[in-house]
Amino acid sequence: MGSHTIRELLPEDYEAALALWQKTPGMGLSEADSRENIGMFLSRNPGMSFVAEAGNELIGTILCGHDGRRGIFYHLTVRHDYRKRGIGRTLVECCLVRLKAAGILKCHLFVLADNSQGMAFWESMGFQGREDIHIYSRTINQ
Numbered sequence: 001m002g003s004h005t006i007r008e009l010l011p012e013d014y015e016a017a018l019a020l021w022q023k024t025p026g027m028g029l030s031e032a033d034s035r036e037n038i039g040m041f042l043s044r045n046p047g048m049s050f051v052a053e054a055g056n057e058l059i060g061t062i063l064c065g066h067d068g069r070r071g072i073f074y075h076l077t078v079r080h081d082y083r084k085r086g087i088g089r090t091l092v093e094c095c096l097v098r099l100k101a102a103g104i105l106k107c108h109l110f111v112l113a114d115n116s117q118g119m120a121f122w123e124s125m126g127f128q129g130r131e132d133i134h135i136y137s138r139t140i141n142q
């Protein structure tokens with residue numbers, strides 16, 4: 001297994017990123033993951049999302065953006081055969097640098113309640129699970 005590089009996630013990474021997400025158990029995918037909607041997210045948040053590559057293969061992703069107030073992460077994943085080598089940590093740290101540069105000093109993310117591995121990762125990164133907040137969601141009909 002060779003070394004890896006980190007670079008910004010670009011719209012043309014969509015197919016490889018989607019393939020990786022589809023192979024990742026615990027990654028909730030929805031209509032928000034269409035090519036068009038991912039493109040919209042990236043154009044609203046340029047230079048904030050990252051990929052890890054090994055050779056020509058995409059082996060990690062993180063989507064990051066902000067709304068002018070708080071940052072948000074989606075779709076942090078590292079391909080199973082590249083885990084536990086600090087790649088997830090590096091992807092998150094790249095985003096934190098960009099958020100800080102944009103003046104954003106706190107960020108949030110969602111973890112499915114049965115993803116104990118994901119929770120252990122975020123805790124080791126200094127993130128705190130919130131017991132005091134419930135998430136409310138509503139679909140906006142067309």
Ligand SMILES: CC(C)(COP(=O)(O)OP(=O)(O)OC[C@H]1O[C@@H](n2cnc3c(N)ncnc32)[C@H](O)[C@@H]1OP(=O)(O)O)[C@@H](O)C(=O)NCCC(=O)NCCS
Nearest residue numbers: 076077078083084085086087088089110117118120121124
């Ligand atoms: C979560 C995930 C991205 C971690 O990627 P990774 O590259 O293996 O993580 P790193 O090697 O950078 O680990 C960073 C820290 O998290 C800890 N960690 C990583 N995986 C862990 C696990 N399964 N259990 C406990 N701790 C873990 C490491 O010990 C490390 O801490 P340290 O630096 O203090 O030793 C990867 O396991 C993954 O893709 N999981 C499936 C998708 C997912 O659950 N995403 C997160 C939910 S949104």
